[in-house]
Amino acid sequence: MPCRTDRVVTAGAAGASGAEYAGPVIAIERVRMAFTDRHGGVSAEPYGSRNLGGAVGDDPAAVAENRAKTAAEFGVDQVVFMRQVHSADVAYVTGPFGAEPPALDAVLTDRPGLGLAVLVADCAPVLVADPVAGLVGAAHSGRPGTEAGVVTALVEAMAARGGDPARMAAAIGPCACGRCYEVPEDLRERVAGRVPETWSTTSWDTPALDIRAGIAAQLEQAGVADIRHDGRCTIETPDLYSYRREQRTGRFAGYVWIGD
Ligand SMILES: [Zn+2]
Numbered sequence: 253m254p255c256r257t258d259r260v261v262t263a264g265a266a267g268a269s270g271a272e273y274a275g276p277v278i279a280i281e282r283v284r285m286a287f288t289d290r291h292g293g294v295s296a297e298p299y300g301s302r303n304l305g306g307a308v309g310d311d312p313a314a315v316a317e318n319r320a321k322t323a324a325e326f327g328v329d330q331v332v333f334m335r336q337v338h339s340a341d342v343a344y345v346t347g348p349f350g351a352e353p354p355a356l357d358a359v360l361t362d363r364p365g366l367g368l369a370v371l372v373a374d375c376a377p378v379l380v381a382d383p384v385a386g387l388v389g390a391a392h393s394g395r396p397g398t399e400a401g402v403v404t405a406l407v408e409a410m411a412a413r414g415g416d417p418a419r420m421a422a423a424i425g426p427c428a429c430g431r432c433y434e435v436p437e438d439l440r441e442r443v444a445g446r447v448p449e450t451w452s453t454t455s456w457d458t459p460a461l462d463i464r465a466g467i468a469a470q471l472e473q474a475g476v477a478d479i480r481h482d483g484r485c486t487i488e489t490p491d492l493y494s495y496r497r498e499q500r501t502g503r504f505a506g507y508v509w510i511g512d
Contacts, residue, residue: 273325278480280421281383282364282511286326287425287482288504289491293318295502303493303502305371306333310502328367328509332359336371338396342389342409357397358406360389360413364510373493374486376427376463377506378403380476382415388508394427395435398450398466399443407474417475424471425506426492429485430462431455433496 272292278285293302294317299310302318323331332345335353342358347366359368360380368390370377375394380403381387391397391406407417430452435443440459443466444451450466453459464481471479486494493501 273322277326278423280381282386283381283383283388283421283508284326284511285379285381285423285506285508287377287423287506288322290493290502290504291491292325293321298498298500299502302504304369304505305373305503308502309500322505322507323367326367326507326509327511328507329365331367331369331507332361333369333371334359334392336392338375338392338394338400340397340400340402340405342391342402342405344409344413357393357402358389358391358409360387360406360410362386362388362413362510364512367507367509369505369507371503371505372425372427372486373495373498373501373503374428374433376467377425378406378467378471379423379425379506379508380406380410380420380471381422381508382410382420384419385410385413385415386510387413387415388510390506390508393463393467395433395439395443395461395463398463398470399446401470403467403470404474407471407476418477420476421478421480422471422476423480423482423506424464424467425482426484426486426489426504427463428487428494428496429483430460430465432485432487433461433463434458435461 295303295314337355378391447466449469452462
């Protein structure tokens with residue numbers, strides 16, 4: 253199966269301060285979701301130009317400017333960034349962590365105007381919302397996070413705060429696809445032993461993992477029926493950062509927030 257290109261498309265004005273974010277913004281009642289790309293920022297190569305990752309070697313001033321610019325374009329007051337470590341740990345948040353964020357891979361909030369961001373370059377950014385309960389969440393689910401069930405943990409944490417999975421909508425953003433994400437045979441066996449839907453082969457017929465398929469299955473098993481895809485493969489899409497393709501590179505992000 254080729255890479256899916258079924259981009260979620262809901263056109264929307266990006267924010268009060270201008271239209272520089274050129275991608276789609278997904279609107280579900282008051283909830284907004286978006287996935288950034290490389291464009292529209294101030295970082296120099298190899299991070300050019302909208303690098304949002306603070307731990308990849310880019311100039312911190314450029315990263316801060318890119319983050320501020322993106323928040324302004326989306327019209328969010330503050331944005332929560334995590335220190336992502338490929339865990340399944342989730343936290344409820346009411347504001348940004350500041351200079352020393354805890355090690356986490358998923359956050360949720362009920363605060364309007366507070367953006368939740370998940371940084372990626374091949375791992376999947378997963379955004380979840382229950383607009384009726386007024387809850388949004390964001391998870392970083394690469395190979396270890398998918399194996400550990402971080403998205404399942406996020407849906408459970410949202411349900412514990414009054415969310416109903418049957419009402420939730422989820423968006424799985426761009427990630428390395430199952431035809432590109434080559435892994436050793438023993439790793440494929442192990443991960444697929446836990447999440448069978450991840451079992452895949454590359455387009456050149458070697459062992460691979462389909463993280464997107466695994467996450468979609470986890471969401472379905474958690475009771476989430478409305479699952480949307482930005483099906484772009486990071487490795488195959490020069491508009492996106494890809495660690496596998498570039499090694500030294502930036503991070504794009506998934507953002508979710510409750511609008512006004
Ligand atoms: Zn691919």
